[in-house]
Amino acid sequence: MPTSRAPFVDVVAAVREHTSLLLGLTIGFTDDDWAEPTALPGWTRSHVAAHLVDGARRLIAVIESLGAERSTALHVDDDEERRSVEVLALASGLDLQISLDTSASELQEMLPALEGDTTPVVTRSGYTIPAWQIPLARLGEVLLHHMDLDGRAxxxxxxxxxxxxxxxxxxxxxAERPNRRSVRLVADxxxxxxxxxxxxxxxxxxxxxxLLLWLARGVSSPRLIRSWL
Incomplete structure (x- = not known):
């Protein structure tokens, strides 16, 4: 099941665009808004934001390690990641917004240099991807967590x-998850x-x-048609 290719510059541009859209949403959050629960079990909006900040910082460290020929593993112990997110989620709404903005901006500046880089990188979910796919991974994360932050979308x-x-x-x-449901996805x-x-x-x-939102979050849109085979 090969990964379909899109122009690298288009993916990097999409990360920038959709990060901007996410920040445009969160800039209007009050502290009460940040404390609202999400569909992710046990996570408030503050936890989602903390997860995005933590992810951006870890990606920055990985990209820096590529040039230094150090370990390129992003994967961390689940307990370590949980502690990091819990600590970051305690910040005020303003501090969360600043951290989201600054970490995303720093990461965005580094993404173009990854074009054509085939260095294996182990993601924090434990998957191995070539470095040029890091923008694709970040785009998916931004898109899905934008949905988590705005349950109406x-x-x-x-x-x-x-x-x-x-x-x-x-x-x-x-496809690598245990106990996954059997699906056929047919994109327009x-x-x-x-x-x-x-x-x-x-x-x-x-x-x-x-289809992406349905597969990852079970979000149904009026443009989807489902049938059993």
Whole structure:
């Protein structure tokens, strides 16, 4: 199940655009808004923001290590990551916003240099990807956590090639999960993926961006059509 390719510069630009959209949402949050729960068990909006900050900082460290030929592992112990997020989530809303902005900006400046870099990187989920896919991984994280922060949103606007690329990237991660459901995804943009699972296969058709949200978060949009095979 190869990852579909989109122009690298387009993916990097999409990270910038959707990070800006996320920051445009969170800048209006009050401290009470930050304390609101999300659909992620046990996580408030502050935890989601802390997770994004922590992820950006770890990616920055990994990218810096590429040039120094040090370890390129982003994967950390679950307890260590949980402690880091819990500490960051205690910050005020203003401090969270500043940390989101500054960590994202620093990371964004480093992404263009990854074009064509095939150095293996172990993500914090334990998957190994080439370094050039780091922007794709970050884009998926920003898109999904934007949805977590704004539970009313059900649609993401992405260029077709970029939407297919980030969907294919997430499909590869989904295929490695234990006890996954059996799915066939048919994107309007011409991408199809089959993943065997533990139950009868469901086919879902629609735009690639909508399929991404359904696969990762179970978010249904009116543009999706589901049927059992």
């Amino acid at each position: 059900t649609v993401v606007d992405l260029a077709p090639d970029t939407a297919v690329a980030v969907l294919a990237f997430q499909v590869e991660r989904y 943009e011409g991408y199809t993926a089959d993943v065997d699972g533990v139950d009868d296969q469901v086919e879902v058709r629609g735009p690639a961006a909508d």
